[in-house]
Amino acid sequence: xxxxxxxxxxxxxxxxxxxxxxxxxxxxxxxxxxxxxxxxxxxxxxxxxxxxxxxxxxxxxxxxxxxxxxxxxxxxxxxxxxxxxxxxxxxxxxxxxxxxxxxxxxxxxxxxxxxxxxxxxxxxxxxxxxxxxxxxxxxxxxxxxxxxxxxxxxxxxxxxxxxxxxxxxxxxxxxxxxxxxxxxxxxxxxxxxxxxxxxxxxxxxxxxxxxx
Numbered sequence: 188x189x190x191x192x193x194x195x196x197x198x199x200x201x202x203x204x205x206x207x208x209x210x211x212x213x214x215x216x217x218x219x220x221x222x223x224x225x226x227x228x229x230x231x232x233x234x235x236x237x238x239x240x241x242x243x244x245x246x247x248x249x250x251x252x253x254x255x256x257x258x259x260x261x262x263x264x265x266x267x268x269x270x271x272x273x274x275x276x277x278x279x280x281x282x283x284x285x286x287x288x289x290x291x292x293x294x295x296x297x298x299x300x301x302x303x304x305x306x307x308x309x310x311x312x313x314x315x316x317x318x319x320x321x322x323x324x325x326x327x328x329x330x331x332x333x334x335x336x337x338x339x340x341x342x343x344x345x346x347x348x349x350x351x352x353x354x355x356x357x358x359x360x361x362x363x364x365x366x367x368x369x370x371x372x373x374x375x376x377x378x379x380x381x382x383x384x385x386x387x388x389x390x391x392x393x394x395x396x397x398x399x
Contacts, residue, residue, distance in 0.1 A: 188314075189293045191251070191253075191272050191273050191293050192273070192293050192295075192314060192362075194226075194251055195226060195251065195273065195342075195362070195363050196362055196363055198224055198225060198226045198251070198363065198394070199224075199356060199363055199364070199391075199394035199397075199398055200224055200352065200356075200363065200364050200365075200366055200369075200390050200391070200393075200394055201224075201226045201227075201228050201253075201342070201363055201364070201365045201366070202219055202224055202226060202227055202228065202365075202366060202367070202369050202370050202387065203228045203230060203255055203344060203365045203366060203367045203370070204227045204228060204229050204230065204239075204367075204370050204375075205230050205232055205233060205367070205370075205372055206229060206233060206235045206236065206239040206375065207233055207235055207372070207375075207376065208235055208376075209235045209238040209239045209242055211239075211375050211376075211378075212229075212235075212238075212239035212240075212242040212243050212246075213242055213243065213246045213247060214378070214380045215227070215243075215370065215375060215380060215383065216242075216243040216246070216247035216250045216252075217247055217380070218380040218381075218383045218384040218387060219250060219369075219370075219383075219384075219387055220247060220249045220250055221384050221387075222369075222383070222384040222385070222386070222387025222388040222390075222391060223387060223388055223390075223391030223392075223394075223395075224369070224387050224390060224391050224394075225249050225250050225251060226250065226251040226252075226253070227243060227250060227251070227252050227253070228253050228254070228255040228273075228275055228365060229243070229252065229253070229254055229255065229271075230254075230255040230256040231254055231255065231256050231257055231258070231262050231266065232256050236254065236266075237265050237266065237269045238269070240252055240254060240266060240269040240270055240271050241269040241270055243270075244269070244270030244271075245270070251272060251273075252270060252271055252272060253266075253271050253272055253273035253274060253275060254266035254269075254271040254273075254274055254275070255274075255275040255276075255365075256275075256276070256277055257274050257275065257276045257283065257294075258276065258277075258280070258283070259283065260282060260283055260286040263283060263286055263287055263290070263292070264290075267290065267292055271292070272292070272293075273292065273293045273294070273295070274287050274292055274293070274294040274295070275294070275295045275296075275297075275316055275342075275344075275365070276294065276295075276296045276297055276316070277297045277316075277318055278296065278297045278298075278303075278318075279296040279297065279298055279303050279306050279307060279315075280296070281306070281310075283296075284296055284310050284312070285310070288310065288311075294312075295312075295314055295315060295316045295342055296312070296315060296316060297315070297316040297317070297318040297344075298315045298316065298317060298318075299317070299318070299323045299328075300332075301332055301335060301336070303315075304332060304336050304339055307339075308336070308339070313338050313339050313340060314339070314340045314341075314342065314362050315339060315340075315341060315342070316341075316342045316343075316344055316365070317329055317341045317342065317343045317344070318343075318344050318345050319344070319345025319346060320343035320344055320345045320346050320347060320355075321345060321346025321347070321351075322345065322346060323345075325343075325346070325351075326343070326351075326354060326355055326358060329341050329343060329358070329360065329361070330358065330360075333360040339360070340360055340361070340362035341360055341361055341362060342361075342362045342363050342364065342365055343355055343361065343364055343365070344364070344365030344366070345365075347364050347365065347366045347368070348366070348368045349368060349386075349389065349390065349393075352364050352366065352390065352393060353393050353396075353397065356393065356394065356397045356398065357397055366390070368386070368390075369383060369386045369387045369390055370383060370387075
């Protein structure tokens with residue numbers, strides 16, 4: 188397994204971050220580290236993503252920073268140039284997957300079906316994002332797919348919360364979980380980084396309880 192993916196697995200819950208203003212990036216990154224989940228999947232849904240990644244990488248070196256909602260090879264290049272160490276996409280775009288592999292950055296593409304799992308396997312990928320997790324059948328669906336693909340590990344994202352993350356992490360085919368509940372946009376906008384740190388700490392405690 189790629190060292191970056193090993194680190195993501197150890198962290199257990201990857202905060203999925205939407206930033207509207209790069210000025211919040213460092214404070215948020217610090218809160219994630221202090222709370223015990225030193226990772227951020229910064230989504231490319233906003234114009235602030237690229238600069239936010241750059242600032243996090245520079246100012247919070249303990250933080251593992253990646254880019255999420257990556258849809259094009261151009262976004263991959265921008266994210267990697269800014270310092271992103273991993274790429275996550277909502278679906279499996281063969282062009283994007285090939286590009287990431289060519290430049291040596293780990294990618295976790297989104298899947299929902301056995302056919303998409305087989306596409307991932309054809310690229311040599313055995314870690315996939317299951318998205319959107321809860322609307323697509325949740326842990327029950329993951330278990331059904333995993334029964335046929337015993338070497339595949341899943342990173343469910345979408346609808347994961349404090350109320351169900353323990354159940355997901357308890358299943359041995361779960362690589363890590365992606366979640367937004369710790370880093371809500373309104374809390375970031377209001378500068379409630381102390382509160383974010385506390386919520387992150389609660390999530391980190393669950394990882395420690397289950398995975399040691």
